[in-house]
Amino acid sequence: MQGTTNEPTPPPVWWGEFEIPEGQAGSWQIGPLALVVQRQPMEWRVAHERASDVLDDTVAVACPIDPEAVVEKGKVLRIVSRHAQGHLHITPVLADRPLVARPETAFRLLPGEEIGLYVSIPLWVRVEIEARNDNGRQEILDVASWRPPDTWFGPSTSDGELGYAIRINARLNRENLPVLGYRAITQVVVRNRAQDSLSLERMSLPVPNLSLFYDADSYLSTQTVMMERDREGKLVQVDIGSGPPEEIRDPQLVSGPREVIHRNVLVRALSRLLG
Amino acid sequence: MNELWTNFLETMTPERVTPWLWGGLVILVGFFLARLTRTLFVRVVSTRLSAQHARATGNVVYFLVLGLAVIVALAYVGTDLKWLLGAAGVLTVALGFAAQTAVSNLISGLFLVGERTFRLGDLIQIAGTMGYVESIDLLSVKLRTFNNVLVRIPNESLLKSEITNLTHYPILRLDLTIGVAYKEDINRVKKVLLELADKNPYCLDEPKPLFFFNGFGDSAVNLRFSVWFTQENYWETQNRIQQEIKEALDRAGIEIPFPHRSLYTGAVTEPFPVRVVRDPAVAAAPESDSESAIWE
Numbered sequence: 001m002q003g004t005t006n007e008p009t010p011p012p013v014w015w016g017e018f019e020i021p022e023g024q025a026g027s028w029q030i031g032p033l034a035l036v037v038q039r040q041p042m043e044w045r046v047a048h049e050r051a052s053d054v055l056d057d058t059v060a061v062a063c064p065i066d067p068e069a070v071v072e073k074g075k076v077l078r079i080v081s082r083h084a085q086g087h088l089h090i091t092p093v094l095a096d097r098p099l100v101a102r103p104e105t106a107f108r109l110l111p112g113e114e115i116g117l118y119v120s121i122p123l124w125v126r127v128e129i130e131a132r133n134d135n136g137r138q139e140i141l142d143v144a145s146w147r148p149p150d151t152w153f154g155p156s157t158s159d160g161e162l163g164y165a166i167r168i169n170a171r172l173n174r175e176n177l178p179v180l181g182y183r184a185i186t187q188v189v190v191r192n193r194a195q196d197s198l199s200l201e202r203m204s205l206p207v208p209n210l211s212l213f214y215d216a217d218s219y220l221s222t223q224t225v226m227m228e229r230d231r232e233g234k235l236v237q238v239d240i241g242s243g244p245p246e247e248i249r250d251p252q253l254v255s256g257p258r259e260v261i262h263r264n265v266l267v268r269a270l271s272r273l274l275g
Numbered sequence: 276m277n278e279l280w281t282n283f284l285e286t287m288t289p290e291r292v293t294p295w296l297w298g299g300l301v302i303l304v305g306f307f308l309a310r311l312t313r314t315l316f317v318r319v320v321s322t323r324l325s326a327q328h329a330r331a332t333g334n335v336v337y338f339l340v341l342g343l344a345v346i347v348a349l350a351y352v353g354t355d356l357k358w359l360l361g362a363a364g365v366l367t368v369a370l371g372f373a374a375q376t377a378v379s380n381l382i383s384g385l386f387l388v389g390e391r392t393f394r395l396g397d398l399i400q401i402a403g404t405m406g407y408v409e410s411i412d413l414l415s416v417k418l419r420t421f422n423n424v425l426v427r428i429p430n431e432s433l434l435k436s437e438i439t440n441l442t443h444y445p446i447l448r449l450d451l452t453i454g455v456a457y458k459e460d461i462n463r464v465k466k467v468l469l470e471l472a473d474k475n476p477y478c479l480d481e482p483k484p485l486f487f488f489n490g491f492g493d494s495a496v497n498l499r500f501s502v503w504f505t506q507e508n509y510w511e512t513q514n515r516i517q518q519e520i521k522e523a524l525d526r527a528g529i530e531i532p533f534p535h536r537s538l539y540t541g542a543v544t545e546p547f548p549v550r551v552v553r554d555p556a557v558a559a560a561p562e563s564d565s566e567s568a569i570w571e
Contacts, residue, residue: 102480149477149478149480150476150477150479150508151481152445152503162445162505165480202481
């Protein structure tokens, strides 16, 4: 008797280069984000709207299609160019500010322990068109598939930085996180070298400094972030992995970091990274 | 004429000319030194001060160096500096009286520059005037109000006034006073408001929104609800959140009461006129009578 497999179908690849002939359109549904791009003579029209249902995990691409078949939702942006080419680039990128992740259930890490957590983070969508005379690409839209609420992270209301707040389950196994086309997975390794327990209520992930990879298992993953609390318990050293995580198969670089840092190691006060 | 010229040449001995030459040279060197000092000073302080502040303080340095050079040059020529100091004293007193306000503003301006309470582009409020800082000059600060009016505020007034800078810190708190009817469940009101803040992307997740029971009012239970947001979203949040609160409370059926007032006619006033209205349903019934009247 042959067993049936209940493996869920991985979401389609919605990024890359797309050719849209004049008078045609493209439609993308990336989780809660609906995006429609139309090419008309000497202009591009881009419209996007986020659904109120933040749990909408639909990922679908239709490109090129008849513009009659799509409805432009939200505010329409017109980009006018006498030399408008038909090539469109859609790229998943990471957030433009640090993500402040709060575990649904706060936990403690005992002295001398090390733990690897898997965190699901939202993706942003960058839309680019070919610039004139092959001068590279021109960005026309950079929007979150789901916009997390703003938050503040720092020791006081006058000292800290702005970020986006996300709630995480902090899974201990990567396989426990579903494959969602509009979210990426970041492995966070936390080491506690201090003599007392580390209470993990919130942590600031420097996602603008991370790259994004796509692997053979259809996961979008970032570099590993390692956070090490020093012996005195006052400083945290953040180390960003130099390449894709070792555990993923056949990684392909999808997008680089928004902000390039020249050293992969950051040292900050505890109150600025963990709390 | 020739005799005059001869006398002049006789007096122009090297002993008499040399100090003048030295004096001229000192002024010339002083002039270039003052310019160089100003340039270097502006370059050094421009990292800490705005361009116009750096320029203004640079000019003060320039005139100080040049004035010093002139004094040294006069000393070379052999001028008795006592009369100069005396004249300067008299001049200072005269100028002090004449330009009392200007000098006061000037000194106040220097203090303000030193304090760095606000910068160009900040949104500030001074004595009821709110606006963006357009320029910080030595005598005054110019604000552009929201209705696009330029307001000049003398530095002296600024130094004495309370200044509120709304853009000094990256995040701000908005305190809202809300009144709900006495019959409402306060915990339910709290839940509705916190859910509202949670859904609004501009309300910061942390610091958390605050909910206070502010007291028992005449007509309502007074509550205070405070949310944090970034300074860029100041107007957006202030406008949106209040509208959203009204809508959320309406949806939840929570009453925002009007002021209630009871009228008492007392013994000296005429009684209120009373009209008897029959209940239509009861009136239509076959055995209706006057007992089913509704008193209005």
